[in-house]
Every structure is written in structure tokens, then in C-alpha cells.
Amino acid sequence: MLIGMTQEISSPGTGGITPTGAVYRANPTLTVTKGSFQDQVFDLDSLPVVIGRDPECDLFLNNMTVSRRHALIEEEDGVLVLKDLGSLNGTWIDGKIADHAELSDGTLVQIGTFSMRFHS
DSSP states (O other): OOOSOOOEEOOOOGGGOOOTTOOEESSOEEEEEESTTTTOEEEOOSSSEEEESSTTSSEEOOSTTSOTTOEEEEEETTEEEEEEOSOSSOEEETTEEOSEEEOOTTOEEEETTEEEEEEO
């Protein structure tokens, strides 16, 4: 199960000077922007990641609007993709329903009542 905050490290930049506001993440993450886990950051360091209402899922979202095994995040040809696993309410990517979508930095993922922002 993926629980806890992601580790953030700052780049030393050139000449040991860190650019203002520059933060680099060690692994891809999903940050909950809406839902009961708001502001929770899930580290996606072990792929594939199954998202769902079943407590056995890697990312457990306990809400009736989420299917037991709702979606899957995995690597395909060097990029991370999200696949809907036949969920009842669907998976939304950047405001559009999607069965399969590439994830890029800033992608908004909605699963049930949860909105999450992907960061690479």
C-alpha cells in the first residue's frame, strides 16, 4: 500500500546555487486535490499500481464511488499510463473520460469523488 509523503530533494543547480522555488521529486506521485485524503501525496515508486476500493489495492480509496479494482498505473514503452479496469463510474483524465491515457506532469486524474494531480 502506498502511504505517506513523497521525499523531495532540491537540485544544487549550477555553481551550488538552487534556483528559487525549484523542487525535484525522487519518484512520480499522485497528490489528492479533492476528496477525503486531500493533500495526501502517494509515491508511485513501485509499478504497477492498482487503485481501488479493495483494501488489497496498492492505492486504497475508500469510497463507494470507486470500484473495487478501478484503475491501473503502469509503464508502457517508457511512459506511465493509466488504464481503467472496467470501473462502474469511469476514470477521467483532464476532464474527459478515458479507458487508457498517458500521464504527463500536471495531468488531472479523477476517480470517483477523488481528484488527483500527477507529477512526474
